[in-house]
Amino acid sequence: MRIATGGIAQETNTFQREPTTLADFERPGFGVVARGEEILDLEGTGTVYGGVVAEAKALGVELVPTTYGGVMPGGRVARSAFDTLRDEILVALRAALPVDGVLLVLHGAMALEDHDDGEGLLLDAVRDLVGPDVPIVAPLDLHTNLSDAMMAGADAFVGYKEYPHVDMPRTGARALQILAATVRGQARPVMAHARLPLIAPNQSMVTTWQSPLKIAIDRAREIEREPGVLAATVLGGFPFADVPFAGVATIVVTDDDPPLARRLADELATICWDRRAEFAVRPVPVDDAIAEAMAAPPGSVYVLADIADSGASGTAGDGTVILAGLIAAGARSAAVAQIMDREAVAACIAAGVGSTVTLAIGGRHDNLHGPPVRVTGAVRSIHEGGFALAGPMGAGTRSSRGRTVVLEIGGPGGIEVQLTEVRGHPHDLNYFRAFGIEPTERRILVLKSAAHFRAAFEPIATKVIEVDAPGISSANLANFDYRALRRPIHPLDAGARWSPGA
Ligand SMILES: [Zn+2]
Known part of the structure; x- marks a missing residue:
């Protein structure tokens, strides 16, 4: 089994006026651009690839590395930086064809200078190249702002369940397991998601205590033990991004059972929505x-x-x-x-x-x-x-x-x-x-x-x-000058409403 892999990972704070450039990605200790075999050298590190590379060996999967670029969170990614990294991925992927699947390492909240949804664009480009029948699976950061284009572009997503993100290797390994099972015909992933009209401060997503997000994530862990469920994810979103789709969302991946995915994604979203008042954070003067x-x-x-x-x-x-x-x-x-x-x-x-x-x-x-x-x-x-x-x-x-x-x-x-x-x-x-x-x-x-x-x-x-x-x-989200964010949304607007299936 040959699995191509690569990706671009950055979290964009759109209120940061300085753009993120290719030089930022390439600055040692601030970013990383791993090309070809350099990706495999990340085995054993506390990163997503640390888990992916080790799991590939355990599963007997051949990883075909392309290019991976990751960088510290910052301002919108310069279009030239995105285009350069995307093109490197596509060129190497084209050279690697045919492949059995693609594992893309993404963050989930990357905005470009001229486009709010970097991940959606990358997924589209990869899908155009490999066609509809090659499965694409991606691990996601807990701070993903989930877009419709992202949902349309991938076969399965698995999000981190810990903040601090101490489970990056585990999440990468799980994404590869789902992909490998799909290639072997042992699973047919189908996804459902729910996006709430809710933005939450990062501090309410911490999992070292029973934060409101942690309560939903605990339920996601239980759901993952149910028959027919491949992955259950609760995304806190990244509130410091003025993009239409920012905020709390859920994704459930089942084995060829769309109604089950729908029901469980709604159940996780309901937990967050019912507790929306608890997402407020009141820091000390x-x-x-x-x-x-x-x-x-x-x-x-x-x-x-x-x-x-x-x-x-x-x-x-x-x-x-x-x-x-x-x-x-x-x-x-x-x-x-x-x-x-x-x-x-x-x-x-x-x-x-x-x-x-x-x-x-x-x-x-x-x-x-x-x-x-x-x-x-x-x-x-x-x-x-x-x-x-x-x-x-x-x-x-x-x-x-x-x-x-x-x-x-x-x-x-x-x-x-x-x-x-x-x-x-x-x-x-x-x-x-x-x-x-x-x-x-x-x-x-x-x-x-x-x-x-x-x-x-x-x-x-x-x-x-x-x-x-x-x-x-x-944590005081009311202080931010949101212009593109969808409205109404809690806690900025009193008129935010949501119900399962909406
Ligand atoms: Zn994060």
């Missing part, structure tokens, strides 16, 4: 969060999550409001990961390790993440920025934030700020350890992350506080 952390007993580790400036949601990564609050409060034993500021990095490197600098940091990208903050601090260390991920997400891959400076404000034991050239999302303890900071020994850790930090940091945290600082991954 900045000053309250800092005061609570400062008053905690010695030895405490407080995570102050800067959920509205989450690099993994495509934000600026240079928000300053929590840092300003720490300085104003005279906080000690605090470490901030991270503030992207290329100019500040360059100035600190020019000054050199050990020197004292006074400069404005952060708040340069736009006016949505707080103003630049003027600080005086010591340049404690300078790093090339690359490091290995070792935690529950992405283990075995490398990350890089570009050149990185640790600036110490208030002397030893004060506030350590990492200044970086590239925005990040601190979801691994090595985001501190690689830069000489031991996170278990700090009173306050400021993490620019909506939720992915939880997999690595909840185990070391005395308490996690979601902080209400400004930014384009804010």
Whole structure:
């Protein structure tokens, strides 16, 4: 059995004004473009391909790799970047024909500069090439914004069930199992989906506690054990995308039983709809969060999550409001990961390790993440920025934030700020350890992350506080200027209605 594979994966925050370019995909530690055999080298990593490659060996399936491009969430993908990657996939796929099936690795919330539905376009192009009889299966991120074109283009989808996404390898493996069973004639996947008039903040989708989405996902796991069901998926959607089809959706794949798929997709959607009020998230005011952390007993580790400036949601990564609050409060034993500021990095490197600098940091990208903050601090260390991920997400891959400076404000034991050239999302303890900071020994850790930090940091945290600082991954969805999103939709409009089968 020969299965062609490749894909394009990016999550688009349409409120991020900077487009995502091919150079972003190709920047080591920020994106990855794997060509041909390089895809197979991802075996064993904490990625979708980590699971796909291992499962192919277990199933005796020959994977025919094309091109895979993945990158940190960000602004809309430049059309030239999409076209380049799509064409590489199609050229290699054409050369590989005939194949028995196609496994496409997608995110599910990729928007292009001139088109809201990148996945729909890619699926269409692949379908045009392989024809209607070659099955196409794709794993999807939990933050997929599911479009009709996506549903029309694939034979089966399987979504992640964990947020933080610690189940990427497992989801990839499951997608390949379904595809292989289809090729062997052991299964005939049929899909049904339900798209709710509901957008939800990312933080309400977390699965390390019984969030409203987790309750539906738990039921999806039960459904997957029922006879005739191949996959059951609950998608939280990605709310920071102003596209018509953003929001919560469900997909159920059955073995040639359309009414069963329909009924179960509606059942999962009903769970989410009935709980729609519970998807509201109320983060803690900045000053309250800092005061609570400062008053905690010695030895405490407080995570102050800067959920509205989450690099993994495509934000600026240079928000300053929590840092300003720490300085104003005279906080000690605090470490901030991270503030992207290329100019500040360059100035600190020019000054050199050990020197004292006074400069404005952060708040340069736009006016949505707080103003630049003027600080005086010591340049404690300078790093090339690359490091290995070792935690529950992405283990075995490398990350890089570009050149990185640790600036110490208030002397030893004060506030350590990492200044970086590239925005990040601190979801691994090595985001501190690689830069000489031991996170278990700090009173306050400021993490620019909506939720992915939880997999690595909840185990070391005395308490996690979601902080209400400004930014384009804010839980306050009413603050976003949606223009393309379908209306009415909960929680923006009182008139949103849904019932099964609607
Ligand atoms: Zn996601």
